[in-house]
Amino acid sequence: MTGAGYDLAVIGGGAAGALVAMHCLARDPGMRIAIIEPRATLARGVAYSTTRDEHLLNVTADRMGWHAAMQGDFVAWLQAVDGEAAADVGHDFMPRRRFGDYLAARLAEAAASGAVVHVHARAVACEDGGRTVVLASGERLHAAACVLATGNASRPLPLSVPAEIAARVCEAWDLAAIAAIPADARVAIVGTGLSMVDIVLALRGQGHRGPVIALSRHALLPLPHEPTHMALDVDIDALAALPLRARMRRLRALATAATAAGLPWQGVMQALRPHGVRLWQSLSPADQARFLRHVVRGWDVHRHRIAPQVVEALEAMRADGQLRVEAARLAAITTDGDGVALHAVAQGGKPARHWQVDRVVNATGIQSRFPVADDALQASLLAAGLARPGPFGLGVDVDGDGALRDRDGSAAAALFAIGSLRIGAEWESIAVPDLRLQAARIAARLRPAARSS
Template structure:
């Protein structure tokens, strides 16, 4: 009898216990018949935290108002109801709370509670496996999951929801810096532990940078904060008000250049009506996936080369209060924004020297005591530092997504193998589908994918 024959068996396995994985588990538990065995596999507990919600810092806010953050499309006020029942913000009435940007720490607790409630009300059995998955191997009418500790688990169907991977610091010598000299932006305790008196260089100017600055400020940081990125664009704020009133459907028939012209025209019209440009972005928000998928492959490449960073700062906006903090720091000179690309870092005693290409062919030279890597999410499937993803690609069970982004999937989320054939037992949700969908990171997309993934897994395992 082989080791595989001894492996415990479950009907369904969900790999990844962040927001996407937990939402999938909730839907599966709510729909399952008696006796179903479900495994939720996650190495880093507690559940539902992932990267976005792992912070316990009160100043790290959701990037959209609380009223838009329900984990369930059919219960749009669910997160708001949770906050009201918790009395998390007793000074705010319900309408004000719906418009408020609340601390992200509440969201993981919300999903954890909803998972416990689903588990208590389900006829199925949920097993939490505190481990990683290093390999997926077809076996008979199911799959064999090799865990990080070397043991195995068999499952009838699998959902892969492993979440985001941080890009490595893109500079020679980065790995030679000490732990005090090089800090990852997603390591929230390490950022908070930075000496308030030192000068810091934050590489990257997106949402992770904003989190790092908020943490440093809360710690009474006195040193200079240098921020370096290729375009030197800081995140833009949300604005009060609803969506602009125009029909966005004609955009789908346009090429990339025509769309950009059309959006600028809509922004001018909105301004003439007394609306902010943000109202235009809010109007097209529900069409995010359709806008990407209706572009030609050539226009998608042009977008990735020339437009993506400008799109990101307009699309992925931050709470007005956080934006105000960034602006105040710039005005008093404590936050200094540099346009450039770092190519090398080196330790010089207690200091770190950074060199790179600056604006208009100039060279950039900085000296600080600490470098924070805030370069954001790694999107290239083959560059993600995840043993499972590397095994899937190497074995031919998976192939990179369009333009090398994430993994390639069928329209329903089934994993496509090296030949483009959908795997009948493996479903992918979340950030790994960016190449195919583009909009596949935020809760409005994750909650829909999670519901669909649960239905698909139950059907594939013969357990409707």
């Protein structure tokens, strides 16, 4: 199988890999596509592999269709599968597992002709400008073009963990490890973003009784969506012409004016949403650097919002004292009798602090520096000169369609990236509405070239 020539090799079979395949097949149903993915199933990846119903999408169902021109397709699928029960789910935040089911079903339909092969393997290198993919077994797979859809790697804990307590420390995305946390354990979650929210909901869902503390430097929690999802009127051209400081001032003023008029501040962020790439690329490099240094944390909690019912669940746990959120700059993790001690340095006039817990969960988020340590594929792309780091070392450098720029800056003819690998170049490059646009552009660009024989 791996010796055969394909029209396209997609490395990574999460949501992004599935979307690339679906957009390519929509243009050319006869395309032969290999999706190289070590997981047992396609189209789920990290975000949609969860089996927990309390893990909700953070985008409403009516905007999660696989194609920008068919945004309601997820809702249509839900209605076809669930009938009456899904009569009015467009504005709901559905369980993420259902979106995984949907994408997998639509991919299977698109691939019904047998044009898509799932190669259960990890890719460790690309050669020949991306036309040869080397698998961990040493086998080589040949294709006319290749798309890197390798997605999200979790950021390592910024502290070393003594070997004797390593078993008490787990990753946020390790669902089995979270499920195995004893109900009375004292749990510390490092990070207060979306992954922390997932863990808290999972613990709550499995009847956790022990105290949970969530720690991050600024203790900022994701803010809620508002139910109407209305986008307010924002002059994007005028905004994009402003430098960062003036831009942030304008946004704050718009949000304040909205609130004063009885409108949701979220409507300002909603208006910016389709213009994220332009807003990022219209900042000067110096302002982009300032954004990453000073603005990003506050930006993320306003931009990556969560369902109102999730906020309510977190608030209820805080109100009854089970969940505490603390600002802390962690300096060390040490052994503490049978458990673990976390040590935070003094900051902002507060003294150094220490917490004794039984379990620690790393929820520090997504690792976007390129290359990610221990990632053989990324190391090989860099060493072969097929890729160079993107702006600020985030992801890879790409042209407007996602073609990788090589070490000299030339755009590849046959090697593309989708998703979080494009974060430095495009910033808004992770959620489904961004991924489906990227997939469509890659498919359009590939069409004339990607036929292996």
